[in-house]
Amino acid sequence: MQTIQAPTNCPSCGSLLEWSNDLLYCRSNSCVSQKQKKIEHFAKTLKIKGLGPSAINKLGLTDIDEIYSLTEEDISEGLSSEKLAKKLYAEIKNSEAAPFNTVLAAFSIPLIGKTASDKLSKIITDITEINESNCKAAGLGPKATENLLKWLHKDFYSFYDGCLPFDFKFEKASLVETLGTVCISGKLKSYKTKALATAALLDKGYIVKSSLTKDVTILVNESGVESAKTNQARKSGITIIENLLDLIGE
Structure with missing residues (x-):
């Protein structure tokens, strides 16, 4: 069997690689490949359609802030297309x-x-309130807190602050998260169809699932039949409601 020699240098920037948990990492802040992947992730998370690997290369982007300094003319020239640029x-x-x-x-x-991020939004209102105690109150672990504070002081305040167009204010968690996720089991007495019941639940701010998934917090069983879903819900400690109107409040 041929022995495969592990690389010692990053194939992109040439920096020495470091072992961590049996994996090799490039830690260089100037690594072009790392920067491109970060821009790709940023664009994907913010759902910026059209800003994939090819466009990033053609536009010569090397950091996130450069996205927002682009003019329509810059994009048109880089992509050779006025339509795509628009x-x-x-x-x-x-x-x-x-x-x-x-x-x-x-x-x-x-x-x-x-x-x-959503956990933090329940505790603080904007980026200036990010600190160790608030991270702990939000339920972030020690390593996540360490990573966030390191980014905040090393990257944000030293570089990104003032370079990006965001107001850096958290959007509070929606009612959907606080009201819960509902699954309906069997026939209903309060509504003629499950479709009508589902519409009423969605209107009130609940999530409705057709099966008993891990995120279900409430099971509706108006039939009185001890179904497989009901048995599973009892074992899992899920709240069981016998009258949907009690939940909706009508």
């Missing part, structure tokens, strides 16, 4: 309205994704 420029401008919950998750901070 669409991409509109996508970039639309992304400026994204709440900080989404923007923070787009910066490729290890362990800081949408879930962590």
Whole structure:
């Protein structure tokens, strides 16, 4: 069997690679490949259509802030298409309205994704309130907190602050998250059809699932039949409601 020699240098920038948990990493802040991947992740998270790997290369982007310094003329010249430039420029401008919950998750901070951002949004209102105690109160772990604070002081305050068009204010968690996720089991007495019941639940701010998934918090069983869903819900500690109107409040 042929022995495969592990590389010692990054194939993109030539920097020495470091081992971490049996994986090799390039830690260079100037690595072009890393920067491109971060821009790709940022664009994907903010749903900027048209800003994929090819467009990033053609436009010569090397950091996130450069996205928002592009003019429509710059894009047209880089992509050699006025039509594509108009669409991409509109996508970039639309992304400026994204709440900080989404923007923070787009910066490729290890362990800081949408879930962590939403947890923070329940405790603080904007980026200036991010600190160790608030991170702990939001339920972030020690490593996630360390990564976030390191990014905040090393990257944001030292570089991005003032260079990006966002207001860096969190959008509070919606009612959908606080009211819960509902699954209906069996026939209903309060509504003629499940479709009508589902519409009423959605209107009140609930999420409705057809099956008993992990995120279901409430099971509706008006039939009185001890179904498989009901048995599973009892074992899982899920709240069981016998009258849907009690839940909706009508």
